[in-house]
Amino acid sequence: MDTLKYLSCIPLISLLVWGCSPQNKDEYRVEITAYDYAFQAPAELPSGWITFILNNEQAHKIHELSFARISENITYREYLDEYVGAWEILLEEFQAGEVERSDISERVNELLPDWADGIKYVNARGLVSPGRSAEKTVYLEPGLYAVDCWVKTEDGVIHLVNGMTRPLTITDESTNSPEPSVENIITLKEKEIDVQWKAEAGSHSFAVLMEADSLGNPVHNNIHLIKTEGNTDLNEVNTWMDWYKVGGLRTPAPADFLGGVSTYDAIPGESATYFSLEIDEPGEYAWIVQVPEGEPLRHIFNIP
Known part of the structure; x- marks a missing residue:
């Protein structure tokens, strides 16, 4: 075909x-x-x-x-x-x-x-x-x-x-480029997004670390930043990000996505995943980790 x-x-x-x-x-x-x-x-x-x-x-x-x-x-x-x-x-x-x-x-x-x-x-x-x-x-x-x-x-x-x-x-x-050196650290824990970063407008780079489950696998493998509105439903966003849902990842998206990452080769506690994005306006934002068949992990903050 x-x-x-x-x-x-x-x-x-x-x-x-x-x-x-x-x-x-x-x-x-x-x-x-x-x-x-x-x-x-x-x-x-x-x-x-x-x-x-x-x-x-x-x-x-x-x-x-x-x-x-x-x-x-x-x-x-x-x-x-x-x-x-x-x-x-x-x-x-x-x-x-x-x-x-x-x-x-x-x-x-x-x-x-x-x-x-x-x-x-x-x-x-x-x-x-x-x-x-x-x-x-x-x-x-x-x-x-x-x-x-x-x-x-x-x-x-x-x-x-x-x-x-x-x-x-x-x-x-x-490329002869070294591994990135990033001060802003996000650690994905089983029930928490631990964000070591001062939330402010501008360009920001992040290193993402994953904790391991009982089998040594990452507890989570993705994180995304969205700008929320008054009617943004984070559970709906979580469901939409599930590719295996019939309506999953179909455009249009239910939120404004600023960037993020998913990874399949990170070693929990050892290797990091890196991404950068721009926050260009005040308002409410949310870090969100897509969780299959469950409620998402979320970390909500405001940019004045």
Whole structure:
């Protein structure tokens, strides 16, 4: 099957920005511009620590950056047709009521190719509403990656199926950038978001640490910042962020997302995940951790 129903004609342009930041003067910065539905992004980058800026100011939908390392000896086209194609079929069946949520794992395993276990999502989410930009810093080893947006359209079609995906080759050449040094620390605990940061307007960078559960796995793997309004329902936001809900991650979003991160490779108590965002107006905000089948973790604050 041809997974991509729509291919953007927007040219592929490398947007490398070298510069200084308050945190790290040697960071390697790359801007990726989002459109509905396409990424304008480089095709090749060196390996190491890279700060990706998701510029969503040109789009009219909420978008994200997910990085999937593709199995060795598997092509990008095979990834789209066989791996993403399996999830596309599963999603269609699930939204049509042909598959129950409890049967998703069994059904998708029937659809996925034998090499699917080799696909590693090293970093995901980081939802950014239209008109905003946000950053996250990730470590990418050499290999072939897919840069994807897994948010869905109003009709439940994954954005990457509509063309919001790019291949990215990470070479053996190094960025020579050190791991970020960030003073603002957020620790995700089982029942608490511990935020060590003075809440104020401006540009801010964060390091996210995860505590471990009894099996040594992270208790949570995501955090997002939203600007709330008087009628913002954080339980509704939590439900919306669940991709496995029939209406989950369908645009439009029920809140204004400023940025954040999800990670699948962080080691609890040892490794951190990094992101940066801009708070540009006064009002009420909330840190929110999406919790499947439960109430979200939340940390509400005000910017005067």
